[in-house]
Amino acid sequence: MIKLLVFLVLLAGxxxxxxxxxxxxxxxxxxxxxxxxxxxxxxxxxxxxxLTALLMILWAVLRLIFRLPSLVGLANRVRRQxxxxxxxxxxxxxxxxxxxxxxxxxxxxxxxxxxxxxxxLLLSAQAAQLSGDRRSAEDxxxxxxERADTQSLGLRGLFIEAERRNDSAAALGYADxxxxxxxxxxxxxxxMLGFRAAxxxxxxxxxxxxxxxxxxxxxxEEGRRRRAVLLAAAALQAQxxxxxxxxxxxxxxxxxTPGLVPSATVAARRLAARGDYAKATRILEAAWKExxxxxLAEAYLGVRQGDSALDRLKRARTLAKLMPHARExxxxxxxxxxxxxxxxxxxxxxxxxxxxxxxxxxxxxxxxLEEVESGNQGLVRSWxxxxxxxxxxxAWVADGMVSDDWAPVAPLSGRIGGWExxxxxxxxxxxxxxxxxxxxxxxxxxxPVPAPIEILSAAVxxxxxxxxxxxxxxxxxxxxxxxxxxxxxxxxxxxxxVEQRPFRPIVPDDPGPEPGEPPRRGFRLFGN
Numbered sequence: 001m002i003k004l005l006v007f008l009v010l011l012a013g014x015x016x017x018x019x020x021x022x023x024x025x026x027x028x029x030x031x032x033x034x035x036x037x038x039x040x041x042x043x044x045x046x047x048x049x050x051l052t053a054l055l056m057i058l059w060a061v062l063r064l065i066f067r068l069p070s071l072v073g074l075a076n077r078v079r080r081q082x083x084x085x086x087x088x089x090x091x092x093x094x095x096x097x098x099x100x101x102x103x104x105x106x107x108x109x110x111x112x113x114x115x116x117x118x119x120x121l122l123l124s125a126q127a128a129q130l131s132g133d134r135r136s137a138e139d140x141x142x143x144x145x146e147r148a149d150t151q152s153l154g155l156r157g158l159f160i161e162a163e164r165r166n167d168s169a170a171a172l173g174y175a176d177x178x179x180x181x182x183x184x185x186x187x188x189x190x191x192m193l194g195f196r197a198a199x200x201x202x203x204x205x206x207x208x209x210x211x212x213x214x215x216x217x218x219x220x221e222e223g224r225r226r227r228a229v230l231l232a233a234a235a236l237q238a239q240x241x242x243x244x245x246x247x248x249x250x251x252x253x254x255x256x257t258p259g260l261v262p263s264a265t266v267a268a269r270r271l272a273a274r275g276d277y278a279k280a281t282r283i284l285e286a287a288w289k290e291x292x293x294x295x296l297a298e299a300y301l302g303v304r305q306g307d308s309a310l311d312r313l314k315r316a317r318t319l320a321k322l323m324p325h326a327r328e329x330x331x332x333x334x335x336x337x338x339x340x341x342x343x344x345x346x347x348x349x350x351x352x353x354x355x356x357x358x359x360x361x362x363x364x365x366x367x368x369l370e371e372v373e374s375g376n377q378g379l380v381r382s383w384x385x386x387x388x389x390x391x392x393x394x395a396w397v398a399d400g401m402v403s404d405d406w407a408p409v410a411p412l413s414g415r416i417g418g419w420e421x422x423x424x425x426x427x428x429x430x431x432x433x434x435x436x437x438x439x440x441x442x443x444x445x446x447x448p449v450p451a452p453i454e455i456l457s458a459a460v461x462x463x464x465x466x467x468x469x470x471x472x473x474x475x476x477x478x479x480x481x482x483x484x485x486x487x488x489x490x491x492x493x494x495x496x497x498v499e500q501r502p503f504r505p506i507v508p509d510d511p512g513p514e515p516g517e518p519p520r521r522g523f524r525l526f527g528n
Contacts, residue, residue: 018042021041021042021045022042024041026040026041027039027040027041027044028040028041028043028044028045030044080113080114081113081114083109083113084109084110084113084114084117084120085114085119087106087109087110087113088106088110088114088119088120088123090102090106091103091105091106091107091109091110091123091127092123092126094106094127095123095126095127095130098130100127100130100131101131103123103126103127103130103131104127104128104131106123106127107120107123107124107126107127107128108124110123110124111124116143116147118144118147118149118150118153121140121143121144121150122140122144122150122153124136124140125137125140125141125144125157128140134161134164134165137157137161138157138158138161140157141153141154141155141157141158141161142154142158144157145157145158151181151182152178152181152182152185152188155174155175155177155178155181155188156174156178156187156188158170158174159171159174159175159178159187159191162174168195171191171195172192172195175188175191175192175195176192178191179191179192183211183215184215184217186212186217186218189208189211189212189217192208193205193208193209193212193416194409194414196208197230197233197408197409197414197416198409198414200237202230202231202233202234202237202408203234205230205416206227206230206231206234209223209226209227209230209416210227213227224256224257225256225257225417226416226417227253227256228253228254228256228257228260228263228417229253229257229260229408229416229417230408230416231249231250231252231253231256231263232249232250232253232260232262232263232266232408233262233408234246234249235247235249235250235253235262235263235266235267236262236266239266239269239270243270243273244270246266246270247266247267247270247271250262250263250264250266250267250270251263251267254267254283254286254287258286258287258290259286259287259289259290259291260287261287261291261293261295261296261406261421262295262406264283264284264286264287264296264299265284265295265296265299267280267283268280268281268283268284268299268300268303269299271283272303272304272305277303277304280303281300281303284296284299284300284303285300285319285322288300288319288322288323289322289323291421292323292326292327292328292329293328293421294328294331294332297316297319297328297331297332297335300315300316300319300332301315301316301319301332301336303315308340309336309339309340309341310340310342312336312339312340313333313336313337313339313340313342313345315336316332316333316335316336316337317333319332320332320333327353327356327357330349330350330352330353331349331353331361331362331365333345333346333349334346334349334350334353334365335365337349338365338368338369338372341372343369343372343373346365346369347369347373350362350365350366350369353365354366357391358386358390358391359390359391359392359393360387360390360391360392360393361393362390363383363384363386363387363390364383364384364387366383367379367380367383367384367387370383391423391426392423392424392426393423394421394422394423394424395421395422395423395424396419396420396421397419397420397421397422397423397424397425398410398411398412398413398415398418398419398420399411399412399413399418400412400425402424403419406419407419
């Protein structure tokens with residue numbers, strides 16, 4: 001509406017101007033030699049406008065004629081650009097669908113139409129990778145590395161190709177050059193971090209993590225976790241050559257991650273070696289509350305080298321009070337009780353572990369307990385057999401691999417802090433069998449012990465003389481304290497006494513005590 005009003009106002013002003021000009025008296029005189037042309041003012045103005053328009057049209061025509069070759073070239077370039085972009089689009093679709101032949105054809109067409117354009121080079125590299133032509137892929141990535149706008153992409157492609165052919169030196173060179181030219185490149189930072197960690201250059205790796213945190217290439221929490229892991233690795237490396245440095249590194253790591261097991265054990269052992277038992281104990285207790293671990297229990301029990309086995313048992317019970325429901329607490333008490341020959345305490349802890357889940361460690365400790373307490377080789381063999389098929393205990397797991405020792409870097413992915421303390425993958429059959437064994441063990445523990453049954457004396461008739469011997473039906477033997485014996489024979493002879501022997505129940509899958517073995521104690525295990 002406003003535009004319409006403005007247009008009407010302009011139109012009215014223009015009409016008013018022409019009408020005013022027409023009413024104004026005057027003329028325009030144009031003299032050419034001796035000839036004069038005299039026209040009115042309106043006619044002269046209209047003629048001037050027409051001449052101006054004619055000159056503008058003539059100039060446009062002449063300019064088009066002189067620019068015609070360049071315009072034809074521009075049109076050809078635009079057409080080639082459009083066809084090249086279309087070839088790139090189709091080639092990328094072919095790469096995504098896995099059609100190597102079609103991708104190569106479109107890559108060649110795009111290179112012919114666009115030359116060294118970044119997208120054409122990228123399509124050529126991807127098509128060559130898809131077809132397995134590594135040399136062509138490297139040539140394309142090298143061409144991209146020579147351009148300022150695709151330098152990082154080209155170096156990353158060359159880095160990947162070097163890793164594929166297991167050329168670590170070349171891969172390290174490409175990553176180092178990429179980090180030097182683009183310090184904010186995340187992939188270059190991660191690649192150099194992996195190389196330094198693999199070489200054991202923990203201090204260089206820590207410097208890279210600090211740089212990544214300052215440049216915000218990684219999340220702050222993730223950066224702190226990586227730094228704590230690398231500090232723990234440096235502390236483990238320096239604990240033999242430089243104990244003081246190892247202690248400072250471990251303490252710095254614990255300030256970031258209090259539950260990191262390697263840092264806690266290194267710091268506690270170095271403090272205990274200095275005689276600072278209180279601080280070592282506090283560090284281990286704090287780490288134990290975060291994540292109970294066998295290494296922490298071992299370091300806690302051995303914080304004083306001169307402690308007796310009973311002192312170690314007391315410390316194990318103190319540790320168990322911090323995390324009473326943790327399996328590692330019961331394992332620590334059971335191990336210390338076995339060393340202190342407190343078999344009742346060891347059996348109490350192990351019974352709860354076996355009832356909960358009979359794992360490999362629990363079965364092996366039960367076998368050791370039976371060996372040292374009763375010497376019953378039947379039960380020992382039974383527990384060892386059960387340990388061979390029991391579920392595995394928690395271990396360090398990373399990339400599908402299991403290890404008893406911690407490492408700062410995952411073996412396959414190279415991730416910093418990739419090892420986790422958890423149960424390794426196990427078959428479903430193992431869990432089912434463990435549950436069945438635990439139920440049998442619980443039933444055996446709750447079942448009442450059968451009372452011994454005595455066979456009372458019974459009268460046995462005297463044999464008849466041979467001549468008068470006839471088949472006689474056997475009399476039933478009465479069992480029980482109040483049961484009368486069988487009727488006496490006709491001969492009236494005195495009944496003979498039968499030897500009294502206690503009844504011993506037969507336990508399946510148990511070979512029984514061997515000659516000279518002491519009486520058995522504990523639960524008897526049924527078969528599988």
